[in-house]
Amino acid sequence: QRQVAHRVALLPQSPRAPEAVTVAGLVRYGRHPHQGLLRQWSREDERAVRDALAATGTTELAGERLDRLSGGQRQRCWLAMVLAQHTPVVLLDEPTSALDLGHVVDVLELVRKVAASGRTVIMVLHDLASAARYADTLIAMKDGRVVAQGPPKEIVDEALVKELYDLEADILRAPGDACPVVVPRAHG
Template sequence: MDVRVEQLTAGYSGRTVVDRVDMTVPPGQVAAVVGPNGCGKSTLLRAMARLHTPASGRILIGGDDVWGLKQRQAAHRIALLPQSPQAPEAVTVAGLVRYGRHPHQGLFRQWSQEDERAVERAMTATRVTGLAERRLDELSGGQRQRCWLAMALAQQTPALLLDEPTSALDIGHAVEVLELVREIAADGRTIVMVVHDLAAAARYADTLVAMRDGRIVACGPPRETIDTALMRELYGIDTEILAAPSDGSPVIVPVSPTPVRQAATG
């Protein structure tokens, strides 16, 4: 299903943080939301996930406004992986992933074979099946992030929101998680993720959504969107934009405002 944001405005205590944002992400694509700290990225994601009530506007998943649905219905459409998720103490990987099936449980619908199959598929897709009985707190950061993604996948929503899914990961684990994000999208899910790493956004996203002061200032394929003017507008720095030798994706190189002097030798 596609994800559409229409004229979304949201804020806190009378202060506008997200200002009349419009955005469309087709099914099976990845949109990366980038911008300086405080520009409204996480507030946008929280409003899309029904965790922060917008002042106006709509968030549509497959044509249905998520704020017009009941909470359980919305949980069948959209899942959020927050930046710093918290797990119950000593939970195992399998136990964590099963939490993703909570929106599908109810008074007259208890745990079923369908739930078990959804958990197994999610663990297989994220390659954590071999960790099923391990405690989450015993794993590396990259392994834990794959487990959290498995929990979100087990929810079986057509849309998935990721708030800085690679924060605090080293480059190896970050690439592993982003490759997994691409695989999830290729399976048909629509993904909106907030990222700070522009190189990662340029390489792994279909659409780059650049925000500043609560508004979208640029939106489109990374190769067509990232340029020196955008870097100056977003971050106030001069850059050079190079093309990666492997696939031509943009590589952003900051330009030092003053020449770097080499240390004298002798």
Template sequence: MELRVEQLIAGYPGHRAVAGVDLTVPSGEVVAIVGPNGCGKSTLLRSIARLHQPESGRILAGDADIWQLRQRQAAHRIALLPQSPLAPEAVTVAGLVRYGRHPHQGLFRQWSREDERAVGEALRATGVAGLADRRLDQLSGGQRQRCWLAMVLAQETPVVLLDEPTSALDIGHAVEVLDLVREVAVAGRTVVMVLHDLAGAARYADTVVAMKDGRIVAQGAPRDVVDSALVRELYGIEADILQAPDDGSPVVVPAARHAAAAVAAR
């Protein structure tokens, strides 16, 4: 399902966080939104997820404006994994993933074989089926993040939103999560994720969207937009941009300020 954001304006009292953003995400692609702290990327994601009411503009999932839908209808189209999700105390992995089926429940529709199938597929897709009976609080950070992703996948929405899915993970677990994100897109879902890690965005996203001061300052394929000028504009630092030997994706190598000063002094 294609996701479109049209002239979106959103903010808070006295502060405009998103200033007229246009964005199109084709079905089955991964878009990574990057930029410095306070640039508006999380507010944009929260607006798409119906957690922050925009001032104006439209957000369309397929042919429907999500802010014109009922909450349950929107939850059939878009699922969000927030940056710091909270789980009920002592919940098991299977119990957590079952929460993803909540939008499919109702007064006349209780737990079904279809729900059980969706939960089982999500557990297997994220590699945590063997942990189904374990308590979430007994797992490592990487395992927990995969369990949260399983919950989102169990919701079976065509659009998946991820807010900093690799935060607080070591490089090994971060790679596992981003590999899983790619698999989700290959399976046909549309993925929009906010990342602080520009290198990870360049490696795993089909499109990088760079934001600054509430506006998009660059967007396109990573090898077309990730360069030293963009790093300088976003973060105020110098960086060398190398190419990954296997696929040519950009590799960002920040220049240490003390090293640059030593070279200048020669």
């Protein structure tokens, strides 16, 4: 498990933290795979925590209790913990679930920065609009099978929406970057 934790960081859909943990305490958990009998907390660990807090905009929250933060703040703190783990691969399961639109954008912009830094990010999203906006490569699945894969601009169309959701929709192109925008059609 320790070897895997050096290569892959995972943020599950509904993570659980110990009661009354502070933000800094949570982010420090990301460094546990790097600890051992012969390797205790180091300056490198402290730097990784500090950098992860800064990258997620949560430095000012470091002393706050996680359970007293908003959903968007908590999600950025969980992402900081994953970033502190310093793995080349990051797995995120629904990192935007239960967040309002503003926080969704904040989290997905942060994920884009993580990917731009050279890490591989694999993310599960049920929101096709967000996936189309933020993914480099989209893998659309239904009933455990891949139904389409490729750049969102190439694969997101009316037929894909129909296959995935049994929903009629129009696909518009966003001004500026032509990102696909899914607009469900009204029934009747």
